[in-house]
Amino acid sequence: MGESLIRAVDGISIRVPAGEFLALLGTSGSGKSSLLNLIAGLDRPTSGAVVVEGKDLAALSRAELAQHRLRTVGMVFQSFNLIPSMTVIENVELPLRFAEVERSRRDSLAREALERVGLGKRLDHRPTELSGGEQQRTALARALINQPKLLLADEPTGNLDSRTGTEIMNLIREFNESLGMTVVMVTHERALAERYVQRLIFLADGKLVDDQANVAVTAAQGGRA
């Protein structure tokens, strides 16, 4: 559609070990969201490889990519991306519909996931009746429901005040620690990232600028003091 070719992600080579909590940092347009979309299987690289769990996403068919998004990856977004016509519990169990899980099992799994994010009581509300924090909790429950290995978060606190943002970040850290889930988070708030993540990757103009490991250890000492 007349779009000129932009190299959103160019020559980045990173390796994320299982269980790592990692943040992609950069200004807008730096290519951090594009990189996240590539890992999520929402987009395909024009060249190179994105290997998740031993599979090269660039070589997968559209249907296989859908399976990757369904089973391997859970996503949360800055704007929550809940379906407004569905209630909280329906939103959460939607991935299970695509996974063809039985209705009764779907219901109990969705309740469980919502309990986990502290939303056990607002099951039948519509997203618009919830606060931002509650909506993001719902989105987190939805991302968790298929027990993915990888949680991808695109500016998860971008639309939240700092207190609610902290609550959400605590939840994400809990998933990372208790479920052993690998987390890749896109953010432009360096201070927030430093408080939670183990590794920071800086991008600019689609290129990798810096890669700092073991951040949270130092940040925990300085940041929380």
Place this chain on the structure above:
Amino acid sequence: MKAYDLAELAVRNLRESILRNSLTTVGISVGVASLVAMLSLGIGLQQLATRRLVKSGLFDTVVVTSRRDLRNFNRSDDDNNAPAPAESPALDEPARAKISQMANVVEAYPDLRFITSFTFDSKPHLTMVAGIPASYKNNDAFEGMQGSFFSSDIAPEVILQKAFAAELLGKTAKPGSDEIAIAEIAKPLLGKEMTMRYSERVDASGSASDGVTGDTSTYSIQSHELQLKIVGITDLDPDSMRGSARARVLLPLNLMASLHAIQPTALRDTTQAASRVPTYSTVSVRVKNPTQIQSVEDAIKKMGFNTFSMLDATRSLRKFFAIVDVFLGVFGSLALAVASIGIVNTLVMAILERRREIGIMKAIGASDVDVKKLFFAEAGVMGLFGGILGVALGWTIGRVINVGTNVYLKQQSMAPEQIWFVPWWLVGGAIVFAIVVSLLSGLYPASRAARLDPVQALRYE
């Protein structure tokens, strides 16, 4: 996605923009309704025509004539290799008996008729009299008859045609004025006696028509009178196949045969060396089923007789109704075609509106097929509801037209008729058709939705 989940999601999505989707569904239902109404009227009219014709005996009757008879229904194409008229067999009693024994033949009865004079209320009336078999009781010509059918096939009873009955009473309808009601005529006549004068053919040697030998050219004519009781007045002509030679007075066939009255053809018989057994100008053969007409006709032709049936006429009649049905169906479908454009429009609009939703579904794991199926299911559900609603609407429209027609028929003092019929296959077929049309309309929107790029769709606000 499982079918049930799919249907549930489809219905919930349709409910989200209830007004637009209802209007689209109403559009489909109007299309289906016009289809159902058109076809139900076509089918109803066809059934009406068939019912009338089968009952009239036209469909299951073969008329047999001798090739000797110059006035027969000569079908020259068939007769090219037929024997010359003089050599062909006579249509006599043995021939009739033989035909009546043929497979699939219900009965074969001779056409006995002559013109004679009746006396009623000491006034003479000249008219054609004909014998009719007992099986005519079920002929629809006697549907609106006043009085009753003959008590037996030999009873000295008579059924009068309405016009003749009116003549007996001296009531002739003036042209242009309303017809006289049949009940009005029947009342003073039923149960009354009338006298028929007829001429019996008697051989010079003595008794009538039993002769084995003798010279046919010498016979005499004896005049007789017979008292007959009027048992029925009929409105319609049971004899419509015979054109101008219509009888206005009907007698039981066996009674008629026992009279040995001179037939119009008898005059010609005298010039031929005919046997003394009764010879008929025409024998009517009733067949078990209209479909067997052809085989019976062929068999009779092989015997050397001419045959005539309405088979050709019915064939073209069926063709006519098939064409009518196609035309009505096409016009009905046009409305459905317009409705299908409505479905395409609605679903394409839905894609634009739900772009983001589609993106979200894809992001959390919906495949292209899932998205396609969902839009397909929505089209299908609209088709299903539209179909059901449409059948109900079409049924109502057909019924209203039927009632309206009957009101009109009543004003014209005609009997009510069922001109509209919705068979079960039409109900099922129309709903299935609506669903199929809707699914076809959903093809393009569904594949367009499936192809949507999730990254772009999620960016869309």
